Amino acid sequence: MRLTPGWIARTVGCVALIGVALGPGRVAAHAVLLRSTPPTGQRLGAAPDKVQLLFSEPIDPVFSRVQVLNSSGQTVDNADAHVDVADDHVLEVSLKPGLPNAVYTVSWRSLSTIDVHSDAGQYPLFVGVPVSANAAVDKRSGQESATPETTFGRWWFYLAATLFGGVLAVWKFVLGAVLVGSRAAARRRAYRLIVLGGVLLVLGTVYTALAQAASAADVPLASAVGQPLADLLLRGRFASIWWPRIGLEVISLLLIGLGGLEGLASECVLATVPAVLLTSSLTSHGAALPTLAAAGIAIDWLHLVGCHRLGWWSGRRADLPAGGVACGRIGLTTPVCRGLLARFGRFAVVASTLVVLSGVLQAVLEVGSWAGLLTTAYGELVLVKSVLVAAMLLLAGFNEWRGRTAAAVTARSGGRLVALRRGVRAELALGW
Numbered sequence: 001m002r003l004t005p006g007w008i009a010r011t012v013g014c015v016a017l018i019g020v021a022l023g024p025g026r027v028a029a030h031a032v033l034l035r036s037t038p039p040t041g042q043r044l045g046a047a048p049d050k051v052q053l054l055f056s057e058p059i060d061p062v063f064s065r066v067q068v069l070n071s072s073g074q075t076v077d078n079a080d081a082h083v084d085v086a087d088d089h090v091l092e093v094s095l096k097p098g099l100p101n102a103v104y105t106v107s108w109r110s111l112s113t114i115d116v117h118s119d120a121g122q123y124p125l126f127v128g129v130p131v132s133a134n135a136a137v138d139k140r141s142g143q144e145s146a147t148p149e150t151t152f153g154r155w156w157f158y159l160a161a162t163l164f165g166g167v168l169a170v171w172k173f174v175l176g177a178v179l180v181g182s183r184a185a186a187r188r189r190a191y192r193l194i195v196l197g198g199v200l201l202v203l204g205t206v207y208t209a210l211a212q213a214a215s216a217a218d219v220p221l222a223s224a225v226g227q228p229l230a231d232l233l234l235r236g237r238f239a240s241i242w243w244p245r246i247g248l249e250v251i252s253l254l255l256i257g258l259g260g261l262e263g264l265a266s267e268c269v270l271a272t273v274p275a276v277l278l279t280s281s282l283t284s285h286g287a288a289l290p291t292l293a294a295a296g297i298a299i300d301w302l303h304l305v306g307c308h309r310l311g312w313w314s315g316r317r318a319d320l321p322a323g324g325v326a327c328g329r330i331g332l333t334t335p336v337c338r339g340l341l342a343r344f345g346r347f348a349v350v351a352s353t354l355v356v357l358s359g360v361l362q363a364v365l366e367v368g369s370w371a372g373l374l375t376t377a378y379g380e381l382v383l384v385k386s387v388l389v390a391a392m393l394l395l396a397g398f399n400e401w402r403g404r405t406a407a408a409v410t411a412r413s414g415g416r417l418v419a420l421r422r423g424v425r426a427e428l429a430l431g432w
Contacts, residue, residue: 031057031064031112032119040106040123047099047127050092051077055110058088062231063111063118063216066093068104068125076104088113101128111216114293116238116283117146118215149211149221156204157280158304163197164252165273171261172270191261198253201276205246209233238283245279248272277304299361306354 037052038044051068061083068077077093084090091108107122126132171190213232214224233239252269259265281301 031055031059031110031117033108033110033121036106036123038125040125041131042126043129043131044125044127047095047104048125050094051106051125052084052090052092053106053108055089055091055112057112057114059083059091060111060113060216060236061088062235064091064109066091066106066108068093068095068106070104071102099127103127103129103132109218113237114283115285116212116216118218120218147211147215150208150215153204153208153211154280157201157208160197160200160204161273161276164194164201165197165270165276167193167197168256168261168266168270168273172266187261191256194256194261195253198249198256202246202249202253205242205249209238209242212238241279241282245276248276248279252276274301274305277301280304299358302354303358306352306358 032055033053034056035054037054038048051066053066064081064083066077066081067075070076076099077095079093081091081093084092091110104125104127105122106125107120109118109120111118124132167190171187171194175186175190209232210221210224210229213228214221216232217224217228219228233242252272255265255269278297278301281297281304284297284300
């Protein structure tokens with residue numbers, strides 16, 4: 001069976017229709033507040049002994065907290081907030097005795113131990129006073145799962161992983177098998193890019209830990225150095241994933257540095273890149289799905305692998321003969337250019353199919369309804385991403401056709417190849 005565009009479109013359509021029709025509505029993928037005791041919006045005869053908050057996921061006892069404040073912003077609890085030893089979904093704090101009648105504010109912050117995303121919010125408690133319609137607004141979820149620093153850290157990680165493992169994959173599966181006369185020059189360039197990607201990957205992983213510690217502790221990035229970073233990396237789920245990740249990255253970088261791009265060392269490195277990507281999926285939204293965590297992790301991992309492969313396909317096309325450099329200028333023949341195009345085309349079909357299908361399944365599991373695509377921030381991001389991916393794939397198909405035409409007349413296609421290079425750069429910009 002051939003993976004034609006028509007087959008891909010039909011498959012995606014079927015998966016989307018079945019999944020969205022049957023999938024339950026779910027968008028939140030971090031520890032959000034489900035229920036509070038006593039509840040808000042009710043008049044209480046007296047101040048309770050304690051306040052309990054029930055969250056959708058297990059919460060981290062170090063980075064989760066709850067306070068009860070009076071109208072002046074002073075705390076009226078006993079500063080003993082803790083996670084219930086019998087239920088790690090429950091956060092509680094005891095109150096000082098003899099509190100007067102008033103409106104109090106319960107302010108909380110949570111950190112999921114599964115996807116390591118934070119959330120925050122507040123709500124009022126009415127003790128001996130009438131419930132105010134305006135004050136009774138329940139701000140249960142601040143949706144603070146990402147900060148600019150953590151978002152930048154994820155982008156850095158994905159870009160470095162694509163540069164490190166992607167260029168190596170291009171060399172092993174495409175360039176090394178096609179290039180002959182210019183093989184040595186191409187290998188030197190690929191080696192420099194791979195080493196650069198490996199260094200950026202290690203540095204990006206360190207930065208990601210720092211950004212995550214700052215987000216979890218709700219402090220500036222510079223203030224995360226010290227106790228917040230130690231609390232994050234010396235205990236808990238994040239630490240159990242972060243240390244293997246950076247260990248794999250350092251070992252892979254050393255193998256490339258000592259063993260080069262040929263032989264067993266480079267093949268071992270190529271095999272570790274999917275494992276490094278898996279560490280990201282283990283703290284993804286998919287990992288927090290209530291009953292489908294294994295499926296969510298697997299789909300997220302396949303999506304990352306597909307994006308990774310699609311990223312290096314677009315990126316390496318931008319400076320390869322078939323992607324815009326005149327073949328004649330570097331001594332490559334038309335058959336070589338056609339060979340490069342054919343190999344890149346096969347990888348492109350597989351990668352784009354994997355990205356689209358896994359992306360649809362992710363949307364089904366994590367958004368769950370057509371309404372969620374239009375009424376939630378996550379759904380809107382999915383729509384934007386879908387438009388960008390569709391534009392990139394359409395532009396890629398056009399560039400592929402133009403590249404084949406140009407390669408067939410390399411001696412007289414300088415202007416056409418210049419235009420092709422611009423088109424591939426636009427394709428790359430959409431991908432990133």
